[in-house]
Amino acid sequence: MFSVTVRDHMMIAHSFRGAVFGPAQQLHGATFVVDATFRRAELDPDNIVVDIALASQQLHAVLSQLNLRNLDEEPDFAGVNTTTEALARHIADRLVEAIHAGELGEGARQLAGVAVTLHESHVAWASYEREL
Amino acid sequence: MFSVTVRDHMMIAHSFRGAVFGPAQQLHGATFVVDATFRRAELDPDNIVVDIALASQQLHAVLSQLNLRNLDEEPDFAGVNTTTEALARHIADRLVEAIHAGELGEGARQLAGVAVTLHESHVAWASYEREL
Amino acid sequence: MFSVTVRDHMMIAHSFRGAVFGPAQQLHGATFVVDATFRRAELDPDNIVVDIALASQQLHAVLSQLNLRNLDEEPDFAGVNTTTEALARHIADRLVEAIHAGELGEGARQLAGVAVTLHESHVAWASYEREL
Amino acid sequence: MFSVTVRDHMMIAHSFRGAVFGPAQQLHGATFVVDATFRRAELDPDNIVVDIALASQQLHAVLSQLNLRNLDEEPDFAGVNTTTEALARHIADRLVEAIHAGELGEGARQLAGVAVTLHESHVAWASYEREL
Amino acid sequence: MFSVTVRDHMMIAHSFRGAVFGPAQQLHGATFVVDATFRRAELDPDNIVVDIALASQQLHAVLSQLNLRNLDEEPDFAGVNTTTEALARHIADRLVEAIHAGELGEGARQLAGVAVTLHESHVAWASYEREL
Amino acid sequence: MFSVTVRDHMMIAHSFRGAVFGPAQQLHGATFVVDATFRRAELDPDNIVVDIALASQQLHAVLSQLNLRNLDEEPDFAGVNTTTEALARHIADRLVEAIHAGELGEGARQLAGVAVTLHESHVAWASYEREL
Numbered sequence: 044m045f046s047v048t049v050r051d052h053m054m055i056a057h058s059f060r061g062a063v064f065g066p067a068q069q070l071h072g073a074t075f076v077v078d079a080t081f082r083r084a085e086l087d088p089d090n091i092v093v094d095i096a097l098a099s100q101q102l103h104a105v106l107s108q109l110n111l112r113n114l115d116e117e118p119d120f121a122g123v124n125t126t127t128e129a130l131a132r133h134i135a136d137r138l139v140e141a142i143h144a145g146e147l148g149e150g151a152r153q154l155a156g157v158a159v160t161l162h163e164s165h166v167a168w169a170s171y172e173r174e175l
Numbered sequence: 176m177f178s179v180t181v182r183d184h185m186m187i188a189h190s191f192r193g194a195v196f197g198p199a200q201q202l203h204g205a206t207f208v209v210d211a212t213f214r215r216a217e218l219d220p221d222n223i224v225v226d227i228a229l230a231s232q233q234l235h236a237v238l239s240q241l242n243l244r245n246l247d248e249e250p251d252f253a254g255v256n257t258t259t260e261a262l263a264r265h266i267a268d269r270l271v272e273a274i275h276a277g278e279l280g281e282g283a284r285q286l287a288g289v290a291v292t293l294h295e296s297h298v299a300w301a302s303y304e305r306e307l
Numbered sequence: 308m309f310s311v312t313v314r315d316h317m318m319i320a321h322s323f324r325g326a327v328f329g330p331a332q333q334l335h336g337a338t339f340v341v342d343a344t345f346r347r348a349e350l351d352p353d354n355i356v357v358d359i360a361l362a363s364q365q366l367h368a369v370l371s372q373l374n375l376r377n378l379d380e381e382p383d384f385a386g387v388n389t390t391t392e393a394l395a396r397h398i399a400d401r402l403v404e405a406i407h408a409g410e411l412g413e414g415a416r417q418l419a420g421v422a423v424t425l426h427e428s429h430v431a432w433a434s435y436e437r438e439l
Numbered sequence: 440m441f442s443v444t445v446r447d448h449m450m451i452a453h454s455f456r457g458a459v460f461g462p463a464q465q466l467h468g469a470t471f472v473v474d475a476t477f478r479r480a481e482l483d484p485d486n487i488v489v490d491i492a493l494a495s496q497q498l499h500a501v502l503s504q505l506n507l508r509n510l511d512e513e514p515d516f517a518g519v520n521t522t523t524e525a526l527a528r529h530i531a532d533r534l535v536e537a538i539h540a541g542e543l544g545e546g547a548r549q550l551a552g553v554a555v556t557l558h559e560s561h562v563a564w565a566s567y568e569r570e571l
Numbered sequence: 572m573f574s575v576t577v578r579d580h581m582m583i584a585h586s587f588r589g590a591v592f593g594p595a596q597q598l599h600g601a602t603f604v605v606d607a608t609f610r611r612a613e614l615d616p617d618n619i620v621v622d623i624a625l626a627s628q629q630l631h632a633v634l635s636q637l638n639l640r641n642l643d644e645e646p647d648f649a650g651v652n653t654t655t656e657a658l659a660r661h662i663a664d665r666l667v668e669a670i671h672a673g674e675l676g677e678g679a680r681q682l683a684g685v686a687v688t689l690h691e692s693h694v695a696w697a698s699y700e701r702e703l
Numbered sequence: 704m705f706s707v708t709v710r711d712h713m714m715i716a717h718s719f720r721g722a723v724f725g726p727a728q729q730l731h732g733a734t735f736v737v738d739a740t741f742r743r744a745e746l747d748p749d750n751i752v753v754d755i756a757l758a759s760q761q762l763h764a765v766l767s768q769l770n771l772r773n774l775d776e777e778p779d780f781a782g783v784n785t786t787t788e789a790l791a792r793h794i795a796d797r798l799v800e801a802i803h804a805g806e807l808g809e810g811a812r813q814l815a816g817v818a819v820t821l822h823e824s825h826v827a828w829a830s831y832e833r834e835l
Contacts, residue, residue: 044569045524050562052428056320056336056377061221063280065228068505071375072320072336076429085507086528089457096461111335113320128177132218133290140237147515164316165340165825167227173176184810184824188716188732188773193485194785195544197492202718203771204732208825243731256486260441264482296712297693298446299491305440308833309788314826323615329624348790351774354784359827360725388618393575396614412723429561431577431623435605439574448692450640452584452600467639468624469586470599485616509584561582561604579769589749591808594770632709651752658707694710695755 044155047079047092049099053110057125065122070115075108075130076162079138080172087150094148100148105137127161131171135159139175176287177220179224180212181231189257196256202247207262207287209238211270212304219282226280231276237269259293263303267291271307308419311356312344313363317374321389328388334379339394340426341370343402351414358412365410369401391425395435399423403439417428440551443488444476445495449506453521466511471526472558475534476568482518483546492543497542501533504548523557527567531555535571575620576608577627579663582590583652592652598643603658604690605667608700615678622676629674633665652693655689659699663687667703704815706835708740709759713770717785730775735790735823737766739768739798740832747810754808758783761806765797787821791831795819 056072079102082165083092109117114125135157142151158172188204211234215224216281241249245255253259269287290304320336343366347356373381378389387393399421406415422436441571452468475498479488510521519525531553538547554568584600606632608649611620637645641655650658663685670679715819716732741781743752769777776787783789802811818832 045528045567047524047565048563050429051428054331054335054337054428056334057447059221063223065417066375067318070320070377071318072377073192073318074336074338074428086522086524088524089455090525091459092524092565094459099563111330111333113334115268116551119264126218126222128218128224129326130180131220132177162320164338165314166316167180169177169179169224174295184826186727186731186733186824188730191485194491195485195487198771199714202716202773203714204734204773205714206732206734206824227708243726243729243782245732256570258486260443260482260488261486262789264441284736289745296714298712299444299495301441301443301488303441309792309829310830311788311829312827323617327617327622350741350788353723354786354789355723356829357828374808379766388710390614390618392575392620393618396573396589406691431576431627433573433575433620437575445691448694450595450599450601450692455604461640464583465639466641467582467584468602468641470600470602470692505615507594507597508599509600558600560582561578562580587749591749591751591754595758652752654746654753656707657744657750660705695708695754695759697705697707 044082044084044087045079045092047095048078048097049095049100049102050076050078051102051106052076053106055109055112055114057114059124061124061127075127076133077102078160079134080158081151081154082156082158083154087153093151093154097147097154101138101141105134105141123152127163127167127169128171129170131159131161135171135173139173140173176214176216176225177218177224178212178214179227179230180210181210181227181234182210183234184208185196185238187241187246188246189246190260191256193228193256205295207259207303208255208291209266212290213283214287214288215286219285223284225283229279233270233273237266237273257294259299259301260303261293263293263301267303267305271305274307308346308348309350309356310344310346311359312342312361313359313366314339314340315366317368317370319373319378321378323388323390325388335347337427339391341366342393342424343398344422345415345418346420347418348361351417353403357415357418361411365402365405368397369405374434382424391433392429392435395423395433399435399437403437406439440478440480441482441488442476443480443491443494443500444474445491445498446474447495447498447502448472449502451505451508453510453511455520455522459518469559470522473498473530474556476548476554479550479558479560480550480556481551489550491548493543497534501530501537507513510515522563523559523563524567527555527565531567531569535569540570572610572612572616573620574608574610574621576603576606576627577623577630578606579627579630579634580604581634582610583637583640583642585642587652587654589652601691603655605630605662606690607662608686609679609682611682613668615681621679621682625675629666629669633662633669637677653689655695655697656699659687659689663699663701667701670703677694704741704744705746705752706742707741707755707758708738709755709762710736710738711759711762711766712736713766715769715772715774717774718751719784719786720819721784733823735787737762737794738820739794740818740820741811742816742818743814747813753811753814757807759800761801765794765801787823787827788827790830791819791821795831797834799833802835
């Protein structure tokens with residue numbers, strides 16, 4: 044199995060609902076350094092997993108929908124705790140949609156899966172991985 | 176599959192028995208930067224894998240049993256080579272015990288697995304992963 | 308010249324005023340991984356720059372005044388752009404006050420200077436350094 | 440499952456053929472920071488996955504066949520795009536050959552698999568993993 | 572003293588002349604992860620050292636003149652060993668020219684100095700710093 | 704001013720004397736990731752600060768005198784707290800001796816200074832810098 048990963052980041056504000064979050068129920072924020080991994084069983088005729096330039100562009104496009112915003116006010120997340128885990132799934136799902144829409148190139152339709160890791164600090168991160 | 180990882184560290188002395196270890200048969204030491212990963216198929220109603228505050232506390236509690244000690248003198252490790260690999264398993268097993276004891280919260284009983292990585296330097300690390 | 312550095316982090320929301328900030332004028336947030344450096348010409352009789360446990364505690368105490376908050380609503384920062392640079396100075400100044408108050412130990416009064424670096428992402432950081 | 444990883448690096452020149460590579464069709468170069476991971480279901484009697492000194496030596500030996508070269512002129516890669524993905528497989532396959540040849544020790548024959556990650560920058564990396 | 576640093580990278584081929592370089596006299600390559608630091612005694616009225624968006628753009632523009640090229644064939648470097656040290660100076664000097672040309676904004680004319688660090692691997696880097 | 708830095712590591716056991724060290728008065732250990740920086744005002748005719756191969760070898764040679772040992776039993780450190788700060792100075796001083804002995808090449812006699820940083824974990828490090 045092969046994989047290629049590209050990294051980007053976003054800086055957002057949000058708050059959580061639920062006693063488990065303690066003081067993080069207050070409005071605060073985070074930089075998420077985001078790693079998007081694309082998996083594939085065999086390389087394509089160019090010897091690549093995916094066009095890395097397109098992969099970077101699409102990751103940046105997905106993050107641009109969230110970057111520099113207060114997620115508490117985004118309709119997509121109404122009534123949803125935008126935890127690191129949940130954001131990892133949100134970003135992975137958007138990348139899979141982009142793959143299905145052909146935005147990572149025709150060859151990307153052979154991808155086997157996508158994984159997204161969000162680093163919220165030097166001591167904590169969360170991931171979500173799914174098949175295509 | 177989702178995962179959440181928290182990082183902490185410990186600083187220990189130890190020595191190894193066996194020709195394969197060469198000069199590491201002498202008493203020496205290591206800083207282990209320890210990453211504990213908790214895996215779960217679906218998020219809980221709060222949209223989390225595990226209460227990250229409890230996960231950090233429990234990792235810290237497990238490492239506190241080892242930190243700033245000479246492992247050669249710890250009864251738990253009598254006759255045992257405390258290699259990076261073996262310590263990764265030791266820590267993972269203690270975390271699983273804590274999960275079963277409810278110390279990571281009731282929701283943590285739905286965790287699918289635990290993985291522990293110990294970084295012994297900038298050029299070497301070891302991991303152990305197991306199911307719950 | 309000797310120095311010792313300890314690392315911690317905080318997660319805050321804020322917004323900026325001024326056209327130079329572009330979309331960062333919107334409410335957003337950041338994780339700041341914070342490195343506090345203590346400088347000293349000669350080591351003390353224990354062969355240290357500063358009691359590293361106290362240094363870590365004081366850095367954590369200073370960051371706790373900011374962590375998990377919306378800085379736009381903090382009286383300390385009324386009318387102030389809480390840029391990474393400005394926060395580095397704020398934290399350094401609080402650490403110097405703690406040193407003068409004896410909270411890093413009597414020996415810390417011999418420190419020559421303090422520097423604080425805030426990492427706002429994997430591709431950007433800012434520092435402020437000052438003498439005691 | 441256990442794993443041990445060792446890190447080394449190589450610095451090579453190369454170029455790619457194919458429109459997908461854009462300006463990387465020009466002769467350019469890369470530092471690849473290379474992580475080689477060895478997986479194994481159970482530890483050996485010494486409590487290790489593999490002799491880490493031999494693992495480091497063999498990784499270094501494999502990289503020495505590529506390091507400080509122009510891969511466009513290496514017969515091994517004639518007509519082949521030496522992408523990060525393809526080099527990860529090349530290095531993993533050489534390590535597996537070394538394992539089968541006994542160069543990582545007799546115990547290494549119990550290894551379950553090998554994974555190789557090549558970091559081409561702070562924002563991109565690729566991996567290949569295979570069973571033994 | 573304040574500073575702001577932004578990070579980018581470039582991937583180049585080159586070779587060195589001189590026995591001191593040993594096998595690096597062969598054509599090879601490198602990824603340079605490049606940190607550009609801008610220093611200033613006092614913050615501007617917006618509470619910044621420099622417009623970080625402009626700083627990132629200008630660093631990217633300077634690196635684009637080198638990225639994905641064989642430096643042995645660049646007229647700028649004819650007869651010059653393009654060592655990590657020399658490239659750090661080259662990039663710093665181009666950034667200072669951009670500052671003097673107003674491309675980092677009018678406020679950037681108050682900058683006190685520039686430093687550039689090129690990371691050539693996980694175990695080696697070089698820096699050059701100069702005043703404005 | 705130019706600088707070149709090389710990185711290596713050592714793994715040692717030790718203990719401290721003095722109430723300020725709390726539980727670190729017990730025998731424990733550390734991995735120190737060691738960065739040695741060589742500073743110089745102007746590059747030599749080869750366009751380098753120092754022969755990086757010799758610099759790496761000498762750093763490795765210095766660390767080999769300490770690596771995989773219990774520093775409490777080393778005559779060099781009898782009656783001395785081998786703090787991170789003190790070890791940084793010890794290593795820097797040994798490197799300066801090597802420079803004066805010509806072991807980093809004749810050109811290294813023009814070096815302006817040396818700095819050594821020891822990373823004891825992901826959250827703490829110490830440095831010592833001196834002129835030649």
